[in-house]
Amino acid sequence: xxxxxxxTKLPLIFVLxxxxxxxxxxxxxxxxxxxxxxxxxxxxxxxxxxxxxSSGFRWPKPAYFLLWFGSPxxxxxxxxxxxxxxxxxxxxxxxxxxxxxxxxxxxxVFGSETVLDHNVALRGKxxxxxxxxx
Numbered sequence: 001x002x003x004x005x006x007x008t009k010l011p012l013i014f015v016l017x018x019x020x021x022x023x024x025x026x027x028x029x030x031x032x033x034x035x036x037x038x039x040x041x042x043x044x045x046x047x048x049x050x051x052x053x054s055s056g057f058r059w060p061k062p063a064y065f066l067l068w069f070g071s072p073x074x075x076x077x078x079x080x081x082x083x084x085x086x087x088x089x090x091x092x093x094x095x096x097x098x099x100x101x102x103x104x105x106x107x108x109v110f111g112s113e114t115v116l117d118h119n120v121a122l123r124g125k126x127x128x129x130x131x132x133x134x
Contacts, residue, residue, distance in 0.1 A: 013089055013100055020085035028081060037080065043073040064109045078108055 028041035061070075067083065069075045086104040090097040 009093070010096055010099060013093060013097055014103075017085050017089050017100055017104070020089070021082050024081040024085065028077070037077075040073040040077045040080070043071060043077070060109050067105070067108060078112075082108065 024037065025041075027035070028037040031038060063070070067075065067078065069078055082104055086101050090101050
């Protein structure tokens with residue numbers, strides 16, 4: 001029986017990336033004077049996403065296409081916790097993993113601000129499993 005590497009490897013790579021992103025995000029919530037992740041991530045929590053208007057698709061700001069999210073801290077937060085793990089995994093296992101990098105890019109550009117992340121209309125159990133919703 002033949003298994004297509006894309007079908008078998010990509011789900012494992014995605015789970016590995018998700019675990020790395022999750023662990024980095026959890027590390028960013030550790031309050032400690034020397035935790036630089038905490039300092040840059042806290043800007044993300046200062047933004048008033050939950051203004052009642054944060055739901056649905058809006059066309060991304062032009063800077064988002066360059067993975068610039070309005071400030072050095074906000075951009076570094078995305079680069080360190082989401083983009084860097086995808087690039088490292090793609091470098092370790094070259095080949096089809098370009099799809100992981102593309103998925104992360106498209107998610108950050110089109111889905112992160114109010115479609116999934118910080119979408120006040122998303123409620124329930126899905127928000128406990130994924131970092132989506134309010």
